[in-house]
Amino acid sequence: xxxxxxxxxxxxxxxxxxxxxxxxxxxxxxxxxxxxxxxxxxxxxxxxxxxxxxxxxxxxxxxxxxxxxxxxxxxxxxxxxxxxxxxxxxxxxxxxxxxxxxxxxxxxxxxxxxxxxxxxxxxxxxxxxxxxxxxxxxxxxxxxxxxxxxxxxxxxxxxxxxxxxxxxxxxxxxxxxxxxxxxxxxxxxxxxxxxxxxxxxxxxxxxxxxxxxxxxxxxxxxxxxxxxxxxxxxxxxxxxxxxxxxxxxxxxxxxxxxxxxxxxxxxxxxxxxxxxxxxxxxxxxxxxxxxxxxxxxxxxxxxxxxxxxxxxxxxxxxxxxxxxxxxxxxxxxxxxxxxxxxxxxxxxxxxxxxxxxxx
Ligand SMILES: Nc1ncnc2c1ncn2[C@@H]1O[C@H](COP(=O)(O)OP(=O)(O)OP(=O)(O)O)[C@@H](O)[C@H]1O
Ligand SMILES: [Mg+2]
Numbered sequence: 001x002x003x004x005x006x007x008x009x010x011x012x013x014x015x016x017x018x019x020x021x022x023x024x025x026x027x028x029x030x031x032x033x034x035x036x037x038x039x040x041x042x043x044x045x046x047x048x049x050x051x052x053x054x055x056x057x058x059x060x061x062x063x064x065x066x067x068x069x070x071x072x073x074x075x076x077x078x079x080x081x082x083x084x085x086x087x088x089x090x091x092x093x094x095x096x097x098x099x100x101x102x103x104x105x106x107x108x109x110x111x112x113x114x115x116x117x118x119x120x121x122x123x124x125x126x127x128x129x130x131x132x133x134x135x136x137x138x139x140x141x142x143x144x145x146x147x148x149x150x151x152x153x154x155x156x157x158x159x160x161x162x163x164x165x166x167x168x169x170x171x172x173x174x175x176x177x178x179x180x181x182x183x184x185x186x187x188x189x190x191x192x193x194x195x196x197x198x199x200x201x202x203x204x205x206x207x208x209x210x211x212x213x214x215x216x217x218x219x220x221x222x223x224x225x226x227x228x229x230x231x232x233x234x235x236x237x238x239x240x241x242x243x244x245x246x247x248x249x250x251x252x253x254x255x256x257x258x259x260x261x262x263x264x265x266x267x268x269x270x271x272x273x274x275x276x277x278x279x280x281x282x283x284x285x286x287x288x289x290x291x292x293x294x295x296x297x298x299x300x301x302x303x304x305x306x307x308x309x310x311x312x313x314x315x316x317x318x319x320x321x322x323x324x325x326x327x328x329x330x331x332x333x334x335x336x337x338x339x340x341x342x343x344x345x346x347x348x349x350x351x352x353x354x355x356x357x358x359x
Contacts, residue, residue, distance in 0.1 A: 024062060030195075030203045036193065044070035049142065049162045051188055052164070055242055064121075077116060081113045081125065083124060084125075084126035088134075091134060097109070097111045098110050099150065102149070102150045103151065114147065123163050128167075132178065132179075141160075143186065196242055201235040205231055208234060208246070221257060226261075291326065298311060
């Protein structure tokens with residue numbers, strides 16, 4: 001295998017974290033990625049539901065597969081469903097199946113993904129897109145492990161571990177009643193947040209080396225040098241499409257590199273934009289805004305049957321410590337709260353290829 005080398009780096013130094021466990025290794029050495037991978041290791045052997053959070057292209061699916069591969073279900077199926085890619089009217093049948101004649105066009109019985117995943121893992125990608133009316137049925141299968149096919153009378157029991165992923169602000173959606181709070185708390189048992197690439201520039205060098213090796217091998221190119229200024233330009237880029245965008249850029253760069261030196265598409269050689277895009281709201285900000293709103297609605301009464309703790313499904317003491325952690329306290333009279341309605345966590349950003357249109 002060819003290796004891409006800059007003067008101070010050799011292929012041996014590329015960390016291939018968890019490579020022995022996953023089909024596609026998760027590359028990167030930053031503290032924040034290591035922390036996420038540590039959580040993968042902790043949660044994988046349990047059967048707990050996991051919620052993977054992160055912007056587009058950060059590696060949510062990669063993480064979901066890593067959890068499955070490191071679990072005792074690894075020899076059983078990993079079934080994926082992208083809730084955003086299936087029309088709402090078909091999603092119920094996709095998830096739970098239907099009996100013959102259940103609705104017009106149901107000419108044969110269909111097995112849903114929950115049944116297909118029996119004994120294994122179901123990856124519910126873009127879980128924020130599940131329509132409200134389907135959410136109780138999903139909650140039931142998560143809680144009771146049982147459901148009926150559409151048009152069926154028999155209750156089916158399955159043994160499925162669910163990993164969900166989203167780039168949406170689910171808590172904000174709970175606040176605006178587009179996502180059920182009980183389902184949110186059921187999915188939020190063990191959240192793993194993958195930080196955007198722009199917050200971990202330390203990972204750029206190893207990712208670049210890895211992708212250069214992959215594409216050079218596939219395209220039969222020899223790339224021996226990744227110039228320092230090239231790496232600097234890559235570290236400065238804001239990467240709205242995260243690792244997927246970097247992967248595409250490196251593929252393009254490998255095609256352009258005929259001299260043995262990695263050559264970037266022209267747009268990346270230009271200086272970084274003067275005002276980088278606004279940071280997305282953090283999960284913590286959204287959590288804080290949501291709790292503040294419930295406190296506001298409860299008139300800042302914490303305990304008692306109408307208090308904020310009951311509304312949030314939390315113990316009074318838990319809410320107290322959450323408020324302390326989030327520095328939340330009752331505003332002075334007339335001051336109002338400082339919180340806006342939660343904004344979305346996902347920042348769509350510029351998309352990749354249109355930026356690289358050959359210059
Ligand atoms: N740490 C990483 N190491 C190696 N490859 C990575 C890493 N993170 C992401 N990738 C690659 O980037 C691409 C996008 O990853 P993935 O599909 O898991 O992202 P995602 O968060 O699910 O994106 P989306 O929200 O758009 O579905 C894939 O080709 C994946 O292999
Ligand atoms: Mg994905």
